[in-house]
Amino acid sequence: EAQVTQNPRYLITVTGKKLTVTCSQNMNHEYMSWYRQDPGLGLRQIYYSMNVEVTDKGDVPEGYKVSRKEKRNFPLILESPSPNQTSLYFCASSTTGELFFGEGSRLTVL
């Protein structure tokens, strides 16, 4: 089954404790992207990747890092999480313009 898998789905952590949200797709898509969704603000892009070893900043990259060492994986790294990074995060992938989304990762930073 074609899918985008994110882990963890839910996480509560504390300020400053590094964490990684993994994203994996099994559709051989070149394009992958991370979004955060906050009430009233819609989806805002954090980082995106057009292909392996190619990443670019989106609208709200501050406080986040990504890497794209393999085509299928695009992890999102929060080196020192802060409460304003409490949000619902989505990973997505695409090859033809239509995005396929993961089920989301709800992150709470205390």
Add this chain to the structure above:
Amino acid sequence: SQQGEEDPQALSIQEGENATMNCSYKTSINNLQWYRQNSGRGLVHLILIRSNEREKHSGRLRVTLDTSKKSSSLLITASRAADTASYFCATDAKNNLFFGTGTRLTVIP
């Protein structure tokens, strides 16, 4: 930001009625897409309309695009309770997708 804006922010209708949502955007686009999101879940692609198209249909969905006004509309005909969800437009520019803030549709059985 190139984010689009949906209008209205929220819409409540009776089952069987039609629902219309609008999207306005700011820059030239390659295409415009509509997505649906059930509460807290991942977004699901509904339909894509290219910049050289004016109207497109998919089942009970009808999308129009007016590039001169930089606007699009999504019409859902004969709505069902299962159509209750948030609907987002996304504009494709600079090889990237930019999402609006969404319309929350509630269909009352």
